[in-house]
Amino acid sequence: MPISAQTTLGIKDPVPKDVAPWNNNPSLLDYLDSMQTLERKVNAPFMMPIAAKYRDMGTMIEGKIESGVIKKGVTYLMMPNREKTDIAALYGETEDEVAAATCGDQVRIRIKGVEEEDILPGFVLCSPKRPVHCVSAFEAQIVLLPDLKSILSAGFNCVMHVHSATEEVTFSALLHKLEKGTGRKSKKAPGFATKGMSIIARLEVTGGAGSVCVERFEDYPQLGRFTLRDQGQTIGIGKITKLITDSPAA
Known part of the structure; x- marks a missing residue:
């Protein structure tokens, strides 16, 4: 979407065809006005x-x-x-x-x-009627990014960032490889994973108190999406699909 703040082209009105004949996008304001509002979970537990x-x-x-x-x-x-x-x-x-x-x-x-x-x-x-889950292990769908410098296998350690929490985690098992395009799960668990792959894996919280407050992505997206970092690089992004164990209250 071409935009020029100095000349205001593309902000209120679409960029003229004689300026950018390849552009078929609306103006920035028209695009923002057409965006769907986010679905807020107003009626869900706090x-x-x-x-x-x-x-x-x-x-x-x-x-x-x-x-x-x-x-x-x-x-x-x-x-x-x-x-x-x-x-x-x-x-x-x-x-x-x-x-x-x-x-x-x-x-x-x-x-x-x-x-x-x-x-x-x-x-x-x-809400005391529906406390957030506090788990020590979970399953997640993860996309491995190009900054992953090594082969990832069971036993791999990294740092997970989820909402305001930062915890050390370990890949306890690689469960499935997902096919590109279809997202179909492999029947056989992969022995390892490399950058660019999408996988489903089981992770265990190994740092801090050994547990973290999270939810499944489909239930509470902001409490179920995370990033993985290693050696100063973001190596993966993921969403939690299954909660394995609830930790006892501290």
Whole structure:
């Protein structure tokens, strides 16, 4: 989509054919207006990964609400420690307090019941009626990127980034290779995988507490998609397809 900010070509009106005869795209604003709105999980149980924490007249946390609604004065659950957490004050993108916030909102929350030093990266504030899963192993569909420098096989270690969590993981088993184009699973488990391949694998959390708060991608996309990094490079992107084990509450 050709765009010129200096001449404003392609922003409000499509680029004229005499300027770019090969272009059949609409203008930028027309394209943005035609985009479908995201499907927000407003009616789903509340979940919010904690992106930041600090002290300001109490314990403050920040994050983006990934599902459901949060209300001031209601008690929620801090996972994975299962600490009951009361909402003392709720702020949106301004300094003014709000009574409630919904899926998609970026919020700041003053909480009671949990101290700032007890909150670690990867913690999730959620509804006590449906706590986020805390697992030590899961299956995932993974695309291996060109930056993968070696052959990947069972026992391969790397670092996983999922929502606000960073955990060391190990490939415990390669389950299937996916055919390009069709996505069909191989009947036989591959012995190894290389860059450019799509696979289904079982991963185990080996760092930190040995578990991580996640969900299946099809249930909660933001809590089920992740990246894998090794030696300073992003080597894979994936989505969680199956939760294997639930870890006991801390």
